Amino acid sequence: MTSGRTRHNYTGTSVAERQVERRALFIEAGLTVFAEKSYANSSLTDVCAAAGLSRRQFYEQFAGREELLVAVYDVVQGRAREAVIAALAAVGTDDLRTLIEAALRAYTTAITDDIRAAKVAFVEIVGVSPSVEEHRARVRDQWGEVVATVAAARDGVRTPPGGWRMAMAAFIGAVNGAVHQWSLDDPRPPVDDLVDVFTTLLNALTSPA
Secondary structure, eight states: OOOSTTTTOOTTTOHHHHHHHHHHHHHHHHHHHHHEEEEEOOOOOHHHHHHTTTHHHTTTOOOOOOHHHHHHHHHHHHHEEEEEEHHHHOOOOOOOOHHHHHHHHHHHHHHHHHHHHIIIIIIIITSSOHHHHHHHHHHHHHHHHHHHHHTTTTTTOOOOOOOHHHHHHHHHHOOOOOOHHHHHHHSSOOOEEEEEEEEHHHHHHHHHO
16 A cells, blocks of 8 residues: 555645645646636636646635736746756856856746746736735845845946846846747757856946956
């Protein structure tokens, strides 16, 4: 006899553990449903069916589909952030260009390995509501702060035109636009092309004139 539990067999688990597992199931379902059917054309019924859970269980976790969409977006961005941190830690040099290439390759790989992630975090979430756009802007600023902190601490790095905040807003906007286009192209260009574009842009912003 095999041991272990299916996703609906909660024997031996606490209420908190069940809530965590159900939340994870809804996020995975949202990732699939929003990518395949689009956010605008999908329903809560679709999400619950994909998760194998009830509407009551959904509302124990989220106020509505928009909150789930933001949660999916945050998971995608969180995985990318973890990949970038790991890549920077593994680089055995202080050379800025090497750091930029390693970080951007890690980021790009993290968000393109699963096409669902790219579609939801760079296409479906765009323009959903003012509050979602405010959230995206905050995440963009957080990424900009990461780049600025890494770059500004190195010798020979110039302050970009307009200052770091404006330059990083422009760079992150370019990244979002490029990934959006990449996710829609058929066939999609090689991921290395995205990495090359991103590194070229960021090197241009941070290198001495």
